[in-house]
Amino acid sequence: MNFRRFTALLACLGVGIIVVIVAFLAVYSWPAVRLNGWGFLFDNSWDLGQLYGNPITVHGQQILPGAHYGILFLIVGTLLSTLIALAIAVPVGVGAALFLAEGMPPFLRSWLSFFVELLAAVPSVVFGLWGYVVVIPFLGQRLFPFMAKWFGFIPFFGGSTGSGYGLLTAGFVLALMIVPLIAATLRDALVSQPAALREAAVALGASRFETMRTVLLPATRRVLIGSSILATGRALGETMAVLMVSGNALNYLPHNIYTPISTMASFIVSQLDSALQDPTGMAVRSLAEVALVLCMISIAVNGLARLLLYYEGRQRASVA
Amino acid sequence: MGNLTESNVITGVPGSERFVQDFEKGVLQSTLKISVSQLNFYYGPRQVLFDVSLNIADRKITALIGPSGCGKSTFLRTLNRLHETIHGTRMEGEVLLDGQNILELDVVRVRRRVGMVFQKSNPFPKSIFENVAYGLKINKMGGRGLIQEIVEKSLHRAALWEEVKDHIHKSAYSLSGGQQQRLCIARALAVDPEVLLLDEPCSALDPIATAKIEDLLMDLASTCTIVIVTHNMQQAARVADHTGFFLLGKLIEFNKTDIIFKNPARKETEDYITGRFG
Ligand SMILES: Nc1ncnc2c1ncn2[C@@H]1O[C@H](COP(=O)(O)OP(=O)(O)O)[C@@H](O)[C@H]1O
Ligand SMILES: [Mg+2]
Numbered sequence: 296m297n298f299r300r301f302t303a304l305l306a307c308l309g310v311g312i313i314v315v316i317v318a319f320l321a322v323y324s325w326p327a328v329r330l331n332g333w334g335f336l337f338d339n340s341w342d343l344g345q346l347y348g349n350p351i352t353v354h355g356q357q358i359l360p361g362a363h364y365g366i367l368f369l370i371v372g373t374l375l376s377t378l379i380a381l382a383i384a385v386p387v388g389v390g391a392a393l394f395l396a397e398g399m400p401p402f403l404r405s406w407l408s409f410f411v412e413l414l415a416a417v418p419s420v421v422f423g424l425w426g427y428v429v430v431i432p433f434l435g436q437r438l439f440p441f442m443a444k445w446f447g448f449i450p451f452f453g454g455s456t457g458s459g460y461g462l463l464t465a466g467f468v469l470a471l472m473i474v475p476l477i478a479a480t481l482r483d484a485l486v487s488q489p490a491a492l493r494e495a496a497v498a499l500g501a502s503r504f505e506t507m508r509t510v511l512l513p514a515t516r517r518v519l520i521g522s523s524i525l526a527t528g529r530a531l532g533e534t535m536a537v538l539m540v541s542g543n544a545l546n547y548l549p550h551n552i553y554t555p556i557s558t559m560a561s562f563i564v565s566q567l568d569s570a571l572q573d574p575t576g577m578a579v580r581s582l583a584e585v586a587l588v589l590c591m592i593s594i595a596v597n598g599l600a601r602l603l604l605y606y607e608g609r610q611r612a613s614v615a
Numbered sequence: 616m617g618n619l620t621e622s623n624v625i626t627g628v629p630g631s632e633r634f635v636q637d638f639e640k641g642v643l644q645s646t647l648k649i650s651v652s653q654l655n656f657y658y659g660p661r662q663v664l665f666d667v668s669l670n671i672a673d674r675k676i677t678a679l680i681g682p683s684g685c686g687k688s689t690f691l692r693t694l695n696r697l698h699e700t701i702h703g704t705r706m707e708g709e710v711l712l713d714g715q716n717i718l719e720l721d722v723v724r725v726r727r728r729v730g731m732v733f734q735k736s737n738p739f740p741k742s743i744f745e746n747v748a749y750g751l752k753i754n755k756m757g758g759r760g761l762i763q764e765i766v767e768k769s770l771h772r773a774a775l776w777e778e779v780k781d782h783i784h785k786s787a788y789s790l791s792g793g794q795q796q797r798l799c800i801a802r803a804l805a806v807d808p809e810v811l812l813l814d815e816p817c818s819a820l821d822p823i824a825t826a827k828i829e830d831l832l833m834d835l836a837s838t839c840t841i842v843i844v845t846h847n848m849q850q851a852a853r854v855a856d857h858t859g860f861f862l863l864g865k866l867i868e869f870n871k872t873d874i875i876f877k878n879p880a881r882k883e884t885e886d887y888i889t890g891r892f893g
Contacts, residue, residue: 495738497700
């Protein structure tokens with residue numbers, strides 16, 4: 296087998312695996328999909344029903360009495376925590392990348408870059424544990440009350456701040472995990488920009504900062520978008536770290552940025568045990584439906600981002 | 616701008632009477648734009664320029680020739696302080712622009728007054744228009760209408776307007792190599808520099824593109840002081856009023872171009888221009 300056919304095979308394998316996984320989820324959760332209907336996405340109550348009651352039949356499916364599956368709070372929690380993570384991580388990641396690529400003497404540069412890459416390799420449970428032990432007490436007792444007091448006039452910044460477990464903390468920890476991803480990728484792209492471009496800008500009177508802003512960042516915009524997509528995927532699917540700091544809210548929507556939440560990925564883990572108690576199996580199938588929805592959201596986000604890149608590229612091409 | 620008087624006569628071979636006389640006949644009417652004296656330059660511990668003194672006449676073309684690695688580019692960069700972007704460089708000596716030490720001027724202003732075109736054309740990954748407008752925007756010169764006007768004028772001056780006027784919002788990378796280099800010249804001209812430094816601007820171009828740029832430089836010399844580094848001795852002979860010959864970091868000889876090429880005072884110069892080395 297020659298190299299091309301080998302790589303083609305590998306590529307097909309990748310596509311095949313995704314198809315198989317999604318197909319499995321779809322088939323396995325199908326009874327739940329039929330039972331839950333659209334209410335699954337738009338209802339805000341996840342209730343396993345009476346675990347020791349006799350199963351009843353609804354729409355031809357056996358379920359426990361009182362069982363109801365609606366995950367709006369999970370969807371909201373997942374999207375909001377990811378959004379917050381991106382809102383923090385993109386500017387910080389860009390700043391870090393610029394600093395690593397442009398803002399320091401070369402010998403320090405490679406060392407610090409190495410550490411940033413190392414940071415990207417830290418298992419998420421470590422971030423979670425650190426968040427749990429160190430960050431939460433600080434946030435809950437100091438930063439959040441402070442923020443609510445002084446920035447409470449900003450929508451969703453005021454109100455009760457709780458114990459430190461919640462939306463903002465989850466976003467924070469997620470941001471910490473994805474900053475290295477964005478910073479390392481963008482740094483590489485910045486470093487590989489030709490020195491001639493920098494010189495051209497400097498020779499026209501641009502300062503170092505102006506060169507970054509007006510030449511280097513625009514030239515690496517696609518890389519930034521690409522790495523942000525990857526980071527979004529990682530944040531959407533992150534399980535352990537979020538589980539440890541999000542407060543594991545059940546059935547309610549956040550009313551401010553300090554409210555406890557749950558995300559889809561962490562919910563699957565935290566609920567699997569109780570779901571397995573359900574003799575009808577519908578609870579586990581509904582969890583599979585959660586996984587299916589998460590998959591679809593991830594794929595949709597990726598697709599949207601690709602589209603963005605495509606149109607951006609076309610704009611460039613028409614300029615080109 | 617001081618006149619070329621006895622005290623700041625253009626440097627040449629020390630003690631060469633013939634040089635001073637010939638030179639003064641040629642350029643006494645001309646004024647001095649840049650005056651470099653006793654320039655030493657170091658990359659880290661390594662010295663690459665040795666005691667270079669050189670005067671550049673206003674609105675003339677000065678060519679610098681010499682084998683590669685002899686410090687021509689380095690010298691050029693000291694004239695608009697571009698060397699300061701390279702880590703670990705050190706410069707001794709004095710560069711005066713209109714009689715003022717450029718180290719005492721604001722660096723952004725120096726670079727605006729002394730523009731630079733590089734060996735390899737280096738347009739930004741932006742449209743043709745945005746490339747030329749870049750310096751104006753960075754230096755906050757002029758509003759929209761004025762920028763439009765200056766961009767067009769600069770493209771005219773760089774003899775590129777006719778070729779690009781219908782698609783100035785296309786990417787600069789859609790242009791040919793020669794056009795890209797003229798775009799870089801237009802970009803440098805947009806901020807209306809008093810001096811234009813060019814570092815082997817034609818080394819990657821074909822003869823036709825080269826000829827276009829040479830014509831352009833000779834036109835520009837009526838409004839702008841030009842310093843060009845070139846590998847190509849015919850080019851120096853064609854375009855330059857004055858020519859300096861560098862060897863191993865030293866300025867060996869500097870004089871009117873036809874004297875350098877027809878009657879050089881130093882043996883090294885003669886060897887180089889007759890192709891015996893370099
Ligand atoms: N960035 C740099 N760092 C260290 N040495 C350099 C650098 N640029 C040039 N040099 C050295 O300085 C000397 C002069 O180089 P340069 O000015 O580029 O010569 P030329 O333009 O005449 O070919 C060469 O020996 C070169 O190796
Ligand atoms: Mg050179």
